[in-house]
Amino acid sequence: MTDDYGDSTRAVKATGTEPIPGQPVGPSPVLASAFHLSPDEGSEQDTYGRGSTPTWRTLESALARLEGADAALSFGSGMAAITAALRVTAKPGSVLVVPADGYYQVRRYAAENLAPLGITVREATAAQIYTAAEGADVVLAETPTNPALDVVDLDRLAGICRDRGARLLVDNTTATPLGQQPLSLGADLVVASATKALAGHSDLLAGYVAGSDLDLMAALGRERLLSGAILGSFEAWLLLRSMGSVGLRFERQCHNALALATALRSHPKVGFVRYPGLPDDPSHPVATAQMRRFGGLVSIQLADAAAVHALVQRSDLLVASTSFGGIHTSVDRRARWGDPVGDGFARISAGIEDTDDLLADVIGALDAG
Numbered sequence: 629m630t631d632d633y634g635d636s637t638r639a640v641k642a643t644g645t646e647p648i649p650g651q652p653v654g655p656s657p658v659l660a661s662a663f664h665l666s667p668d669e670g671s672e673q674d675t676y677g678r679g680s681t682p683t684w685r686t687l688e689s690a691l692a693r694l695e696g697a698d699a700a701l702s703f704g705s706g707m708a709a710i711t712a713a714l715r716v717t718a719k720p721g722s723v724l725v726v727p728a729d730g731y732y733q734v735r736r737y738a739a740e741n742l743a744p745l746g747i748t749v750r751e752a753t754a755a756q757i758y759t760a761a762e763g764a765d766v767v768l769a770e771t772p773t774n775p776a777l778d779v780v781d782l783d784r785l786a787g788i789c790r791d792r793g794a795r796l797l798v799d800n801t802t803a804t805p806l807g808q809q810p811l812s813l814g815a816d817l818v819v820a821s822a823t824k825a826l827a828g829h830s831d832l833l834a835g836y837v838a839g840s841d842l843d844l845m846a847a848l849g850r851e852r853l854l855s856g857a858i859l860g861s862f863e864a865w866l867l868l869r870s871m872g873s874v875g876l877r878f879e880r881q882c883h884n885a886l887a888l889a890t891a892l893r894s895h896p897k898v899g900f901v902r903y904p905g906l907p908d909d910p911s912h913p914v915a916t917a918q919m920r921r922f923g924g925l926v927s928i929q930l931a932d933a934a935a936v937h938a939l940v941q942r943s944d945l946l947v948a949s950t951s952f953g954g955i956h957t958s959v960d961r962r963a964r965w966g967d968p969v970g971d972g973f974a975r976i977s978a979g980i981e982d983t984d985d986l987l988a989d990v991i992g993a994l995d996a997g
Contacts, residue, residue, distance in 0.1 A: 635806045636875030642690040643872040654872075657865035658682040679853055683864045688836070690871060694805040695818050697838035699845040701852060702864060706801060706821025708857035709835030711737055713819050714768065715855075716847050717795045720746035722765035729753045729778065730770035730799065732966055754778035761788045761796075768819075770799040771808075772911065775962045775975040777902045777927050779911035782918055786814025806878050807921040816841060824953030825924060827870045828877050832863045877955065877980055881924030884957070884978035884986055889926045891987050897994050899929035899972070925952060930972035935997065936961040939974070942993035945981055952977030957986060 633641065645655055661677035674680060684702055691700035703709040714737070718724040726738045728751035738749045752760035754773050757780060761767045767789055771780035782798065789796040798810035801821045810818050820826075822834040839845050852858060859867075882905075889903035904915035905922030915922055930936050940948045940959050949958040950965070957979035963971050978986070 634875070635879065636873075638694065639806075639875040640872055642693040643868055655683070655686050655865065655868055657861055659861050659865075661861075677861065678856060678858055681861050681864070683861045683868070684859065687859075687864045687868045690868060691805075691822075691836050692838055694871075695800070695838040696805070696809045696811050697818065698840040699842060700836050700838040701845065701848055702822075702859045702867075703835040703837070703852065703857050704859050704863075705833045705857075706819070706823060706835035707733060707737070709821070709837050710734055710768070710797075710799065710819045711741075712848055712851045712855065712857060713797055713817055713837050714738065714742060714766070716844070716851050717797065717817075718742060718747050718766045723748045723750065723763060725750050725752050725757065725760045725764045725767045727752065727754070727768065727770045727773060727799075728756070729773045729776050729968070730768075731774055731801075734768070734770075734799075754780050758785060758788060761785060761794065762792065764789075764792070764794050766795045766797065768797045768799065770802070771810075772802045772904055772915070772923060772925070774802050774925070775927050775960075775967060775969065775973070777802075777904055777909075777911065777923075777925060779904055779915045779919070781914045782810055782813035782815065789816075790814065802923055802925060803919060803921075804874070804878060804923070806875065807882070807923050808919045811838070811840060813918055816844065822867055823951060825878055825881065826874055826953075827867050828874060828953055828955060829870060830949070830951060830954035830956070832866050834859050834863055834867050878921065878924065880980040881953075881978045882921045884981065884983050885924045885926050885976075886922065887983050887987055888976060888978060888990060891991060892926070892928055892994075895991070895994055897930060897935070897997065899931075902927040924978045926976045926978065928974050928976065929970055930974060933961060933963070933971045935972050936974045938997050939990075939993050942996045943989050945979075945986060945989040946976075946993070949977075955980045957981060957990075 663674040688700040743749045797817045798815040817839040886905045893901040904911045958977045
């Protein structure tokens with residue numbers, strides 16, 4: 629698929645079907661766990677639904693095309709995808725670097741499940757990760773980080789990993805493949821939660837790993853087969869159907885996020901605003917160099933936890949939710965989950981509401997306090 633297409637065209641093409649007369653225009657789900665066997669043993673492509681299904685393959689082809697990868701594998705959640713990638717790449721005796729300022733459950737998994745196996749787990753912030761990578765065998769980077777929205781220079785980090793012979797895994801959940809393509813910047817694998825912007829309707833869980841090292845992808849496929857961390861066929865079809873409109877949705881989310889960040893930076897009740905798309909944001913220079921879009925997340929600092937709760941309660945449009953990337957604009961106070969942020973730190977996930985309506989609602993809710 630040509631790179632000259634825009635985001636919406638790429639998404640529609642990636643999730644489309646071959647133009648066969650009499651066949652559906654869109655992909656149809658194959659809801660099966662068992663398949664008829666051929667007398668010729670070993671010839672079947674599909675035998676049992678834990679190995680592969682037609683719906684998975686259609687979805688995975690679309691994910692690979694969007695990420696610029698040779699292959700992709702779907703998983704039952706983003707955590708299932710990330711942990712599978714870590715189990716395959718990090719071996720006993722190796723040194724693994726995980727984000728100290730990224731998704732907190734990844735740190736917990738590494739500490740509770742990988743460290744006891746003899747894997748040395750080191751945590752590093754976005755600023756520290758370059759130094760940490762110099763002594764690592766596997767590096768997991770999240771960029772922009774969730775929730776602080778710091779941006780890791782992937783070209784620089786990939787160079788360090790390449791010189792050492794280390795594997796670089798990049799969590800692309802926040803940016804999405806429409807905002808950033810880590811494989812083109814030197815990553816070995818992309819991992820992501822498709823639950824967020826790709827699915828976009830707050831109604832399913834899914835994750836994926838994408839890459840172009842086919843031996844590594846085959847090892848991941850074996851890990852998925854044996855661990856059973858699979859995506860249901862119906863969820864795979866729902867995700868595939870949703871991805872056709874991700875170009876439109878993500879464009880509006882990014883537009884709304886920039887508008888919110890711009891409006892809130894001067895509000896007297898907002899201590900600070902973080903958004904990579906703001907020209908004076910600390911991450912803006914690196915983000916401009918490696919991101920096509922700056923994403924739908926904005927982080928702000930309010931006075932305290934009560935101020936965050938009041939913002940949601942006084943709003944007609946905001947919803948309180950810990951997930952993000954949906955069509956509704958949502959707010960999550962991250963300190964409640966143990967993130968190293970202030971009590972009044974709020975991550976806003978911009979939805980697809982009309983921009984003027986969203987700005988009026990949020991500003992009005994802040995002013996009403």
